[in-house]
Amino acid sequence: MDDRYRFAEIEEKWRQRWESGDPYSIPDFSDNPKFYCLEMFPYPSGKLHMGHVRNYAIGDVVARFKRMRGYDVLHPMGWDAFGLPAENAAIKHGIPPAKWTWDNISEMRRQLKQMAVSYDWQREIATCHPGYYRWTQWFFLEFYKRDLAYKKKAPVNWCPACATVLANEQVVHGRCERCGTDVERRELSQWFLKITDYAERLLRDLQKLQGWPDKVRIMQENWIGRSEGAEIAFDVVGFDEKITVFTTRPDTLFGVTYMVLAPEHPLVDKLTAPERRAEVEEFVRRARNLSELDRTSGEAEKQGIPIGASCVNPLTGEAVPIWTANYVLLEYGTGCVMGVPAHDQRDFEFARKYDLPIRVVIQPEGAAINVRDMTAAYDGNGVLVNSGPFNGLPNKQAIPEITRHLEKMGLGKRTINYRLRDWLISRQRYWGCPIPIVYCKGCGTVPVPEEQLPVILPSDVAFKPSGQSPLVDAEDFVNTSCPACGGPARRETDTMDTFIDSSWYYFRYVSPRDEERPFNIDAVGRWCPVDQYIGGVEHAILHLLYSRFFTKVLFDMNLVNFEEPFANLLTQGMVLKDGAKMSKSKGNVVSPEDIIAQYGADTVRLFILFAAPPERDLEWSDQGVEGCYRFLQRVWRLVNSLGDEIRTAPAQPAGYLVGVNRGLRRLTHYTIKKVTEDIDERFNFNTAISAIMEMVNGLYQYRDRVPAVDRDPAVLREAVEHLLLLLAPFAPFIVEELWERCGCQGSVHRQPWPQYDPEMLVEDSVTMVVQINGKVRDRVLVPADISLSELEALILSQPRIQALLEGKRILKIIPVPGKLINIVVK
């Protein structure tokens, strides 16, 4: 019989059988326990890359494992299908974005099926389909109704290469997250979602997310950036105006020696003295034109200029000069800062540069700070000085005291500020979800009525990157009638940030074809929240924060009864080659397609799960792939060679076993335990696979070294069948084929996950390690049930140990049952 492992034939055979049966389609409701296993859906960029393969291989093991454990597993797949690459392809090659996108989807779907990822394909969705984006628009209108969507004119981040604005979250180190171009600032009227209203809840509920990596929680915490402090009002001299500052250090209020406004602050223009006007305007103009990169980089020099006005410290009554400076940001706090050079490093540098006074108001315990000798601000704790009635108070205590005092006088209040800014969602691009808003001369901004949704994205559009949405020129689209008065009106031509599309897709899977509402509430109640979410850590802030925000809004709308969408999160590491992330520009890309053609999908899956634990980065190794391929061949040969022997064997080993047969049963049950725990508790697929390899090695020994007369076919049968069951989630094709060849009934993927018998793990005797003063000196085989005193006597009677103890005094003997015994001597 030809017994070569012909992976291509085997995989094609089972692919076809599975394709015809729709084996992973899951009913909406049943009495089984549920498990929602979700991997982050991909952008349909063309072909799967190794990062996708890793993501979906991990998810598939979890899904298959849970299914075998008796869960109804919801395991869906879809496409994050709106986005810039499609539009860029249209500009470059003249292919319509829709065609480009749908072609890519077909190709990537084919590849996922080739990999045998066990999705319920009935539930496939694509965010660019009107049946989907209609509900994205519906959500926008709901947000609008609740004042959570608003339009405002503001300085925004503009990427000149992508010719669109970007959300704050999409600007990385002052550069565009997508293309790396330096981001510019522009003053534009744009749509925002009020995520800041949810800042506190988004922060607070991070504590609930015990199933998330700490790293991601901390990143979100930093991004939200909560800080407690006070707002304090300073009267402007000679104007009926107040300047309100935000500070986390009201205890340093007596140390204020100047005031700074952000260059864009409206009061700058108002308060500037006539003789200073020309100079100040020039300064402001220059500051505004700085790119975000130059503006925010730490090395940028602090620059400022006095505007010729002053304001009064509410506690001292002293007047201090008002400046404007590039290091103060309009968007944070109140857009102005009180200058306390003695106790804030930035203020210190600024004061030194412009020769502003420095006044110490906090002295550290047991040391005296002297302004002349200061080389840096003192931002530690201490006792207040030069602070009138508050002198002598520890500064920690002074913070609430001074705040309370200001509140009483109506000059300030306790407040909290967040670094998080509202989410800018307008994009001046074509291939996205249209914003369902109409502008009417008479009625103003009018939301498109729900029954007119979806606002269909027109297909006859000329693509030219212009800085304006291409939709501006689509006359049939733009010109419409006002839903309120029926008069002529114009549609909003910007489209939505694609992160909105992906902020709710996981709910759509529960009822993907529902035409009445975004999702079936009962079905969401059954399946959500997602039990296990798996994806790259690059989404730690963007997608995961936005999705949490959306879920909280839906909770407030009574559409869901939970506040967090993803109960458990696994962030997988990157796939590297030669120590670097695979990328076309580095030329170190390994194509999944080529590897599958060469070794088969089972080998690729196995390697990518075996080479590293999922959270860590994975170094691609052609030789490692080769090793996994060899292992599958080894399994193939082993099972085929034993097929005849086990087909006729009894299903269950009977009676009490000894020697090699008991040993093999112990190996079988030990491996079940190990693999089960590695998958279920720790996602350590690499060690689970190691354990399976060890089991295969043990089976080879049994086959080749135990004489036929001593072998128990029932034990062998149990071992082989369990080997296949344990390997099934990792290498679904080869296992299904071998399962059939062994004469087993039904699909291996429909079998219950095996249980181990704790009885089988019990050993008659154990090897005890004998240490003297913590160093291993001997090993002794002892009966497992030996008593402590017997053990001690036995160990001390060992000739080797006796020799080593010669002339020494035993201080202590520390036994670790079943493992080790340590003799402490002097």
Next chain:
RNA sequence: GCCGAAGUGGCGGAACUGGCAGACGCACCGGACUCAAAAUCCGGCGGGCCCUAAACCCGUGUGGGUUCGACUCCCACCUUCGGCACCA
């Protein structure tokens, strides 16, 4: 600068609750099979000492500490990677 993670053979990694460091795999070395090669099978594989072996010594980034016992816990430091970064 702040926050976080990680440093273990030639390589990827294992050691789960403080108890035999290096499982499993790769690479490499030797042997069997073969006319030969590939494949496969068997054996070896941290370093030192040694003709060989036994024995012994060293060894988980560095230096200290706790403990009968430390890759694991504590303190200080070094390196690499990731996040945030003029956030008042």
